[in-house]
Amino acid sequence: MSDDHKHNNINISIINNQILIFEVDMICKLRESYGIIGVLSGTLSLAPQQQSLLGVPLQLSIYELLYLVDLGVCYLNVDVDVDVQGEEEFVNDLINNVKLKRIQRLKKLKNHGILQKNEELEDKDWVCNLNEHELFIETKNSTKQTNTKLLSMNDDIIQQLLSIKGHDFTMIRFQIYKDLKKKSWFIQPGLRYGGDFICYPNDPLRYHSQLIIKCCTWDDDDDDVNLIDLINFGRLGTSVKKSFVYGYVKHDGIVNYHTVEWSGFG
Amino acid sequence: MPPKGSSEHLQKYVQPLPVDIIQLPELIPHNPLSWVIVIYSFLQQSMKMKKSPIEVRYENMTFKVDTLPEMKYLWDHGFFGKGILSRSEPTWLDRTERRLLKTNGSLTSEEIVKERRRLREEFKTERKKLDDLERTFKLENNLNELQKLESKRHLLTEKRTLINKTKPTITEIESDKDMRLEDKELIISDTTIKRMEYLELMPVESLFLLLLNSIKIKNPETGSNYTSVQLFKKLATQCGSITPDNYFITQFLIYYHYKSLGWCVKSGMKFSSDFILYERGPPFQHAEFAITIVHDKQVKDFTYYGSINRVVGVVKKTMVLSFVQSPPLSVFQESWDALSDNKLETMFDLLKLYDIDEISYKRWSPSRTRE
């Protein structure tokens, strides 16, 4: 596999039926190469008592995962081993830090005149002071995964994810997702606005979302749109300055849309 | 039109229902003069009473009241019905006469809304002009002009906030220069135009008024007037199958429930709800509550309630869910079959099989509502 090709691969982890990405570089690559934003879902260690800003891992929706699997660029991390080299580095770091702390304590005691300039630190002085045993080690942002497996649509793990109730997967939504991606929209979950997806014309950091998409069937009686709901969506769209769009798939597989908005008179 | 809640309204809309009641002064039995006063008052009020129930036409599944005095009567006594060419109160005749015949009169809510919408469109075009200017100045890096533009923008936003309180004076409403053909056809003479507007009653309102004996409705098939039970059966059958979840039966149940609690109940379709409740009526204050009917077997997810709540919240109303517990099919069927055209109590026996529970639904945000 050439280096170029490898550059576009996305490695994901599936933990507890959740699709997660822990590596920051991978998250950036995902955003830049594929226009997939995902949702950050980890507590930010710098500010743990709030929820508005979160950190790694990035969580992907089932549709985002399938999109990547469909393109053939999705690799699952299996048998995650901590790099042996990494472990050695970690232990060395610890030892170096202890040495440094010891030198610092010695210096401090000498400065305060408790120890004479030539004296050495006795073990009892060193061991008793627990506070000064705090050690700071830099941990890595990403681990070097050694085992990954290319995912395809027929894999058991994919089929299992599709049947999880929490993912609420329907093929129709996936087809509409793919069509929207083809039209260069950036897609995020739309639960907040009463829809299935919300769409941005470009990166969400630079633009407001413009569409709320609700996926429905072409002619399934149970799925028929209640006109009161249509009025609801039309009003919702107007109040948040977005277009409310019904997405559907015809029998021939073609995806089409109907946008609903208040006419402005009456 | 006087502003909402004014004392003019309090004097005009005294009676909450189109039912004439005779209020007699206190009778002091041993005082003959008191007898005279009471009898005089009785006779005087009896003479003023409406002689017979109002005729309501029922055609094409629509309940219509055509004659102007009757339309006004039903509106003034409880705000029943809706003028089909107006926002609520049937004011089309006044507005159109003003528009085509250039007569005078007090401004109606429709004209106020039209003017406000026009001002909002104007604001948008002005703002677009400012936006375009801003873009050119930014490209030229003309700081001087940009500053001047900022102050213009401030003035514009101030103007915008005033729009919602604007009440145009009569001179601001100019009639159309070129009259449409459709309008020319309306004019009969210098002082009259064709009457196109009628008052339409909701089916639930019609049944309610029939129960009060304020109206009478002729059955187009038989030629005689509907009894309440007959109308009830007809409207329920028209709506679909006769099951405990029948659309008309639940609608009437909820309507009757809130009406009997004293609310003025109107349709809530515009706010994606079933009904909206006014404490006194539309001319007094905006509606406080938006009712959504929920059947006990209905399963809807959270987003459904969330989106209705959002829309209702924007118009500053409180969302209320009215839960309807329907009887089992066999019990219902028995009661339905027992309905008798001339026995009103059979209809109420059916309605009594239902249970109503209501909860008010308000969104709570933990980060915002911190004490």
Next chain:
Amino acid sequence: MLSSEELAGKVYLNLVHYNLWCGVSVVRCGDEYIVKGCPPPATDSNNNTNSTSDDVEYIVPVLKTTKVSMKVLDSVFEAIEATEGLKPKKIILGIVDVDGTVVYYNVHDGIQKPRQS
């Protein structure tokens, strides 16, 4: 079938005498009764009329209790194309309430970006 002749009549009345539309007529497109007409010209602050609204619009009268599917909406677009010769970019649903209120909602064929408000 979404609309009926009576419903179309109600929407016709509402458009002509309440919303002041011009050249309004009820046409039969396939199974549906469609009301077609032109909205009144928008007036600006000087009460000058902008003659931009010569476009004919197609209103589909529906009762608020009706349920529509995407297929039905598509068929309305096609029915209008078959009768009028031109597939409209949007149709307007004239939703009729039990008290005679009519609210109008545009249905565009395809994705329409939001209007700047």
